[in-house]
Amino acid sequence: MLDMVTVVDVVLLALLSTTAVAILIMRHLFAVVALTGAFSLLSAGLLVTLDAVDVAFTEAAVGAGISTVLMLGTLALTRRRESRPPRLSPIGLLIITITGGALIYATPDMPKFGDPNAPSHQHIIPSYIKGSQDDIGIPNIVTSILASYRSFDTLGEVAVIFTAGMGVIILLGRRREDEHGYSEDGAAYPLKDKNKPKINDETST
Amino acid sequence: MRHHLVLRVISKMLIPFILLFGLYVQFHGDFGPGGGFQAGVIFAAAFILYALVFGDDQARQVIPDKALILLVPLGLILYAATGFYGLILGGNFLDYNVLLDSPKAGQHIGIFLVELGVGITVAAVMISIFRAYAGRTRAIDDEDW
């Protein structure tokens, strides 16, 4: 059953893994952010092959678009390089070996990839698909579940977005740094300063 | 980025189409892929592109901060109000069947309003998050990147 979808799926997952390893190794944060954008775009492609078109749409707009811009904005306010060289963390390796081992040990119990008889497709889904046609009359089943069957859930999600937005506004405010004199040494790059160090700011701390 | 002529011209051409596409995704979300979440993000992306190319101050004239701060809760309130309106008409909270005469029409208008609320809040939150960051940096010299 080596059809086209499977091949694309295998290749995209391999590319995703490569990108993740590259993100792990890179020290230049600008490159890390660029690779994060690529990671999101690749995962959006993978989501299309897994039939989740709505999710892929969102991931492409959010992950590759907005999130990259926000990360670059943060870099402009902070710094562009990790100052410590990467080294092996024994505790980290221990944690991921135990966790990953436990998860892989559990995978044979999972339903096979694409199995139509998997338990998750049996419960309420057929009635959602039927109801979307008969009761609601909206072709996009995802929209009818999102906005009608599970709208209380979505109300909560919108409230979370609202709260996070308010949090950012409170934390970063609408203060401009040149209007309020906040100390240059603790601040981001003193951008107008011509004597500033070029990229080698890891020595400045 | 004031002197990048190509960027300015191209983004001036692109922004109306991005906004139009955002509206299409918002109101066609019942029939194809799309909905409030995606449309809000796309709408915000158009404004962020404008702010990146033409500067933050000019972008603040398009949507003033005061209007933006009102739009953030407006979407959430619209969502919740749709729910309470159903409650007043004798249904359950967020029960759209009672909104209009026939249940199907009620579902359609309910989903429309709810998605609109989601779109407004998501777009406003994304733009104001971007502004919170942009308001802190001065314009970056080209050779810095």
Add this chain to the structure above:
Amino acid sequence: MLAAILDHYNYWLIIFLMMIGLYIVVSRGNLIKKIVGLNIFQTSVFLLYITIGKVNYGTAPILTGQPETFSNPLPHVLILTAIVVGIATTALGLALVVRIRESYGSIEEEDISVSEQFQAESEVNKISS
């Protein structure tokens, strides 16, 4: 043999991605790198959910009037909202990083704890003198 691998290939690689994200969070001291690691972890959880929802020879869950097999739409709904919530919370995390940089002058975990210690000591000295 190949079929047996393909049955669980998605799960394995998604677990691999998750573990890379977790390792970045645990081992790297740079706060932006940590948030990138969290993002990788988050995306791999999204992929895990959508993988569970995939049905062989299914299509995207949009009704066309013909009888068809659809992939499971419920994980799509959950993940769709989770992505947008994820970017909002990521922005909150990045905002915290910016504030930390302003107060401590660094976004490296070790520098922050050193300057925290230094501050505590100088306060103790102030009180004792």
